[in-house]
Amino acid sequence: MRLPIIAGNWKMNKNIKEALELVEIIKNGEKKDSVEVVLCVPYTDLISVKEALKGTNIKLGAQNMHWKESGAFTGEISPLMLNEIGVDYVIIGHSERRQYFNETDDTVNKKIKSALNHNIKPIVCVGETLEEREKGIEETIVGNQIKKAFDGIEEESMGKIVIAYEPIWAIGTGKTASNEDANKMIGFIRNTIGEIYSEKTKDKIRIQYGGSVKPSNIAELMKEEEIDGALVGGASLTKDFLKLINF
């Protein structure tokens, strides 16, 4: 039995005041115990949100990090800096970082290794573009992303990994992959993990769906056998997030 994990990715939204207002709403709202909840907030909100989450079981996540501990990397944030704040999770390889900030399979691999070495749990994002799906090569693309992401990563670390399947054409577009398509691709990712590691890791790894998840579609998505949670963008920015974590 895999514990469902719902993560809000606030992206580049919310100043500290707005962040704390939403955290208050989430803290005071209903939340079932059988779901792990993560808030992935901008760097500038991390310290305040960490403080506000004290005494709750809501986890804190960053949206990216550099793989090095320190150095001349202007504008970057290191795993040690995230450790100092007490960050639990970090999103790695989000498609927006791959698309706009030159994130590659190689940097994704380095970041996963570094996060694991620093006890930060990676939420590793993979997904195909619309063009790739129309060509029918989504499994080749996503399969390669998975193999490269986990290259050289020991099986014993895989318990700390969460994978997010996010078809790029479904992000922020209002278009959700059908439940069947999302379930099929997540099943494919699970099988790929099984081929790289073992049946045990295949069954244990948690794989989320992301892309226009909202209160009206989360329950159906979560009924699918392979889907263990959601990585939510837009709908995590309001009190709607409460409906998502109580799907």
Ligand SMILES: O=C[C@H](O)COP(=O)(O)O
């Ligand atoms: O990280 C979250 C995803 O990019 C999904 O964003 P969205 O829910 O706004 O489509």
